[in-house]
Amino acid sequence: MRSAKYFGAGAASEVISLIDVPVPAPGPGQVLIRVGAVGLNPVDVKIRAAAEDFGVIEYSDRPGWDVAGVVTEVGAGVSSWRPGDRVFALAGFPVAAQTLADYAVVGAADLASVPSDWSIAQAGAAPVVALTAWQALEAARVEPGQRVLVLGGAGGVGHLTVQLAKARGAEVIATAGPAKHELVRSWGADLVVDYRDEAALEEISRVDAVIVTVSDVTPPRQSIGDGTAVITITALSEEQRTLLADWGAAPVERILVHADGTQLAEIADIADDGGLTVHLDSEFPLERLADAQERVETGRVTGKVVVVVDSAVR
Ligand SMILES: NC(=O)c1ccc[n+]([C@@H]2O[C@H](COP(=O)([O-])OP(=O)(O)OC[C@H]3O[C@@H](n4cnc5c(N)ncnc54)[C@H](OP(=O)(O)O)[C@@H]3O)[C@@H](O)[C@H]2O)c1
Structure with a gap:
């Protein structure tokens, strides 16, 4: 072969x-x-x-x-x-x-x-991106009605994080380049913000969880408040971690995806119900x-x- x-x-x-x-x-x-x-x-x-x-x-x-x-x-x-x-x-x-x-x-x-x-x-x-998204949302303990910010909503991990957060009943805000906004909205994001537009980023008020799917990005200041969960799948510097702690975020958690057929079957069920593409x-x-x-x-x-x-x- x-x-x-x-x-x-x-x-x-x-x-x-x-x-x-x-x-x-x-x-x-x-x-x-x-x-x-x-x-x-x-x-x-x-x-x-x-x-x-x-x-x-x-x-x-x-x-x-x-x-x-x-x-x-x-x-x-x-x-x-x-x-x-x-x-x-x-x-x-x-x-x-x-x-x-x-x-x-x-x-x-x-x-x-x-x-x-x-x-x-x-x-x-x-599989990699669906399980990463799933395990990040689990780590953030996202519940119905919570506000979730997905930094990088158009990439592999991001586009499934947007959809799976929505499937959990969250309100979803995502960042993406302007050419991709319509698509990210079609995946269920309630609000999409251009990641190069600093003024618009600073208008995002406190969220319950931030999922960071892109490198070298600090969540916008106003999105972080007391106890905001910050889960990252890429490296975050000590300086960024200190800043987030000063703003009141819970200790940042960096996750590494792991294989899990049971979780993949749960994700497949959501797809079968029409909630994931x-x-x-x-x-x-x-x-x-x-x-x-x-x-x-x-x-x-x-x-x-x-x-x-x-x-x-x-
Ligand atoms: N820890 C883990 O277990 C784990 C698992 C999977 C992936 N990862 C890592 O996570 C990262 C993302 O993986 P991926 O597969 O999602 O990557 P990807 O699909 O290659 O991501 C590309 C997307 O990122 C967007 N993007 C770039 N810079 C951005 C910014 N500053 N803000 C918002 N969006 C931005 C691009 O949009 P534009 O074209 O508009 O710029 C593009 O749509 C990689 O570093 C990967 O190695 C880690």
């Missing part, structure tokens, strides 16, 4: 190739998936450029964590999945999973059924993985970049 491989650190166009490897066999508690689509994330390009472990995130020269496809074989002890099931997963993260290939082995506990209205491409694009910025075939990674590297992605490994998998 084909598998993507990195030949050392460097630019996408220089180090990515497809190689031929044997189809893996599922071990106990695992399933083998014929891969339809795999989402790309900023972590993929950062890891490729460095060619080394990234904190606790394991490096492999055979990439891929997101996956959607069809089960072809189950390992010993797996009773929850059968050949033919349409499934998606964040496979094993932060342990390397090698999903950018024709077949991938995934732990049965990481899997959930693909929502019936989603394409395999949408499902393959969703995955917006695809662009789709690339596996042969064009380098181009797909370059698109992610622009930092201008709206929703998700996805690699379609096999368009016959539906």
Whole structure:
């Protein structure tokens, strides 16, 4: 079968190739998936450029964590999945999973059924960002009626954070570039503010929670009040943390997404109820993985970049 491989650190166009490897066999508690689509994330390009472990995130020269496809074989002890099931997963993260290939082995506990209205491409694009959004909202303990500010509402994580916060019954304010405002509103944001418009940002009054999905951004002063929960998925400096504490925010929590098939199934239920869509910025075939990674590297992605490994998998 084909598998993507990195030949050392460097630019996408220089180090990515497809190689031929044997189809893996599922071990106990695992399933083998014929891969339809795999989402790309900023972590993929950062890891490729460095060619080394990234904190606790394991490096492999055979990439891929997101996956959607069809089960072809189950390992010993797996009773929850059968050949033919349409499934998606964040496979094993932060342990390397090698999903950018024709077949991938995934732990049965990481899997959930693909929502019936989603394409395999949408499902393959969703797991990292959907689980990050979900786990950030859990960390913030967002409840119905609360006000949530999503810094970066148009990217992969942001566009699902907006929708999942809405699904929790929150009032949602999001930041995005002006060209993306209509789209972010269509995902349920009650108010969208241009992230370059400082005056408009300063008009955002106290919120209960801020989810920070972009780097090097401090939440606007007026949005922070007594006990505002600030959850970040990117680095926040000591200086920013001190400032937020001085303004009354609860201690900032930085989260790292983890694989969780149960949470993914809850997210899929919301999608099945019509409350969640995955917006695809662009789709690339596996042969064009380098181009797909370059698109992610622009930092201008709206929703998700996805690699379609096999368009016959539906
Ligand atoms: N901790 C974790 O577990 C975890 C999980 C997933 C991702 N992450 C990290 O979280 C970050 C976001 O990931 P992602 O997949 O959502 O990235 P992404 O899809 O590549 O984000 C791109 C989006 O960010 C917007 N953007 C850029 N600067 C902005 C700003 N100052 N304010 C508001 N929006 C801005 C861009 O809009 P414009 O084109 O209009 O500029 C674009 O739509 C990355 O650093 C990623 O590595 C962490």
